[in-house]
Amino acid sequence: MSINHERGFGTSQVPAWRRRWVAWRNGVMASAGFQAWAARLPLVSWIARRRAGEAFDLVAGFCYSQVLLAAVQVGLLDRLREGPCDAAGLALLSGLSEAASLRLLRAAAALDLAEAVAPGWWMLGQRGAALQANLGALAMVRHHTLLYADLADPVALLCRDRAEPTALSAFWHYAADAPAPEASAYSALMASSQAMVAQQALGAYRFARHRRLLDVGGGHGAFVSAVRAACPALDLGVFDLPPVIAGAAARLGGAGGDAMALHPGDFFHDALPQGYDCITLVRVLHDHDDAACLSLLQAVRRALPPGGRLVIAEPMAGTPGARAMGDAYFGFYLWAMNAGRPRTAAEYGAMLKTAGFAGWRRKATAYPVVASVVVTHT
Numbered sequence: 001m002s003i004n005h006e007r008g009f010g011t012s013q014v015p016a017w018r019r020r021w022v023a024w025r026n027g028v029m030a031s032a033g034f035q036a037w038a039a040r041l042p043l044v045s046w047i048a049r050r051r052a053g054e055a056f057d058l059v060a061g062f063c064y065s066q067v068l069l070a071a072v073q074v075g076l077l078d079r080l081r082e083g084p085c086d087a088a089g090l091a092l093l094s095g096l097s098e099a100a101s102l103r104l105l106r107a108a109a110a111l112d113l114a115e116a117v118a119p120g121w122w123m124l125g126q127r128g129a130a131l132q133a134n135l136g137a138l139a140m141v142r143h144h145t146l147l148y149a150d151l152a153d154p155v156a157l158l159c160r161d162r163a164e165p166t167a168l169s170a171f172w173h174y175a176a177d178a179p180a181p182e183a184s185a186y187s188a189l190m191a192s193s194q195a196m197v198a199q200q201a202l203g204a205y206r207f208a209r210h211r212r213l214l215d216v217g218g219g220h221g222a223f224v225s226a227v228r229a230a231c232p233a234l235d236l237g238v239f240d241l242p243p244v245i246a247g248a249a250a251r252l253g254g255a256g257g258d259a260m261a262l263h264p265g266d267f268f269h270d271a272l273p274q275g276y277d278c279i280t281l282v283r284v285l286h287d288h289d290d291a292a293c294l295s296l297l298q299a300v301r302r303a304l305p306p307g308g309r310l311v312i313a314e315p316m317a318g319t320p321g322a323r324a325m326g327d328a329y330f331g332f333y334l335w336a337m338n339a340g341r342p343r344t345a346a347e348y349g350a351m352l353k354t355a356g357f358a359g360w361r362r363k364a365t366a367y368p369v370v371a372s373v374v375v376t377h378t
């Protein structure tokens with residue numbers, strides 16, 4: 001496939017100085033002479049080595065992810081948490097040969113998932129310890145087998161323009177029409193990673209100022225359960241598709257427990273329930289293309305009373321310090337899902353204005369890589 005980069009379409013919008021500067025800098029960076037010169041100077045060589053390491057990690061990142069997946073699948077992280085393990089011990093646990101177990105242990109140690117504590121013996125490394133305790137992250141590692149399959153030929157995936165089913169869209173598509181068990185698998189995955197997201201939202205916004213809160217697209221109610229623990233006086237409701245709400249009722253017990261209302265419905269076709277002075281959309285909007293996203297924001301706008309608040313919490317594009325998470329990870333994840341895209345906070349701000357909201361603010365979160373928060377009001 002040949003692409004004509006010089007068509008000139010729109011390139012007049014690129015300032016001439018910027019074009020010249022970036023082209024010059026990139027020429028310098030790519031030149032073997034510069035690289036050899038940089039390697040000889042103490043400070044510059046440190047920067048050059050770091051950059052070379054980062055470039056290698058980008059090239060090899062898929063392999064690191066598969067080492068992590070193997071470690072999770074054979075139960076290596078759980079085993080290392082119990083205490084020192086050698087290759088023979090891992091072989092016994094996993095059914096791998098000793099040679100394969102040793103290869104995996106050494107790879108895990110190179111990624112700080114494991115740490116060599118004596119010749120031939122390993123315990124959890126610092127990164128392994130943090131991951132092993134994070135059930136949501138581990139669930140995502142397992143779930144990524146679907147995305148990995150879809151990404152095996154990334155150009156083919158892009159060429160299909162989201163017009164054909166993918167492994168990820170098959171998993172996700174319960175949202176439109178699939179039976180309850182698939183809805184349950186998806187909601188369980190979402191619920192397992194919800195604690196981290198809820199922490200960000202609760203740290204960024206004072207929900208206790210409200211009387212009644214409705215979590216739209218609230219899945220099995222993991223987010224409202226976290227809000228209830230932090231703000232016991234709030235009346236809480238969850239709105240989601242009927243099969244998902246059935247799962248929420250089972251998980252929360254009967255009708256959802258005290259002060260927890262469960263509303264089955266489709267937010268693209270049914271009116272959202274009224275009487276809530278705060279509505280939350282947690283990891284919901286980025287699943288949808290712009291027209292659908294705007295129509296959902298308009299539905300929220302209609303459901304809220306004057307002065308009511310909408311709190312949006314999800315990982316966003318353009319997040320300082322976590323830019324790869326936005327347009328690279330979620331950009332491709334949502335492309336493979338055949339719907340949605342990551343948006344910047346400013347893009348949400350513009351959409352909120354179009355939907356008739358009064359203004360918006362981004363609220364700082366402790367871990368923006370997990371979720372950013374945007375608040376608006378009617």
Ligand SMILES: C[S@@+](CC[C@H](N)C(=O)[O-])C[C@H]1O[C@@H](n2cnc3c(N)ncnc32)[C@H](O)[C@@H]1O
Nearest residue numbers: 175190194217218219240241244266267282283
């Ligand atoms: C990515 S999940 C997020 C779940 C939960 N908010 C969380 O953060 O864990 C998106 C949620 O939106 C719900 N959803 C998708 N389409 C919907 C629709 N048309 N009407 C109501 N809920 C919908 C899904 O069932 C799912 O629970």
